[in-house]
Amino acid sequence: MIREIIIYPDKRLKSISREVESFDENLHTLLDDMYETMVAKNGVGLAAIQIAVPLRVLIINIPLESEDEEVDQPKENTLEMINPTIVDKRGSTHYQEGCLSVPGVYEDVERFAFAKVEYFDRYGNFHTIEDDAFLAIAIQHEMDHLDGKVFVEKLSYIKRKKFEKEWRKRKKSA
Ligand code: CO
Numbered sequence: 001m002i003r004e005i006i007i008y009p010d011k012r013l014k015s016i017s018r019e020v021e022s023f024d025e026n027l028h029t030l031l032d033d034m035y036e037t038m039v040a041k042n043g044v045g046l047a048a049i050q051i052a053v054p055l056r057v058l059i060i061n062i063p064l065e066s067e068d069e070e071v072d073q074p075k076e077n078t079l080e081m082i083n084p085t086i087v088d089k090r091g092s093t094h095y096q097e098g099c100l101s102v103p104g105v106y107e108d109v110e111r112f113a114f115a116k117v118e119y120f121d122r123y124g125n126f127h128t129i130e131d132d133a134f135l136a137i138a139i140q141h142e143m144d145h146l147d148g149k150v151f152v153e154k155l156s157y158i159k160r161k162k163f164e165k166e167w168r169k170r171k172k173s174a
Pocket of ligand 1: 098099100101141142145151
């Protein structure tokens with residue numbers, strides 16, 4: 001089921017999400033709904049809090065370079081991370097990020113270039129993953145949501161002020 005995505009500056013986006021304790025049917029439904037919602041909105045990642053569920057759950061699905069747009073984010077390619085923790089990180093990199101909770105805004109944000117992350121899958125199995133490319137950036141972006149942070153809060157003071165002004169203007173005219 002496609003769920004409604006909550007939009008910045010909704011206060012719920014500031015929630016500190018809590019750990020998942022049962023890897024049950026409710027969790028599986030949440031993950032399935034998150035996938036449907038993300039794909040419907042053309043996103044590459046989504047945290048549960050973005051559909052107003054304050055649990056430490058995120059998904060990422062980096063589109064395949066495919067001619068056929070129907071299958072460029074197959075469900076089996078979805079990385080489902082439950083209770084993730086970063087156990088190693090180094091370097092720095094920049095990337096122009098976007099977010100389904102701040103639609104239409106793309107800004108350069110600084111992140112660690114490398115990240116090693118421990119997490120559980122939907123069945124409660126433990127995994128470790130490491131990356132030094134786009135996936136590492138996406139994981140850091142989604143993990144920030146679990147701690148109540150949205151990427152625009154990482155902008156410099158000047159850029160943040162400019163963003164807030166334009167965002168208010170856009171909301172007023174919407
Ligand atoms: Co986001």
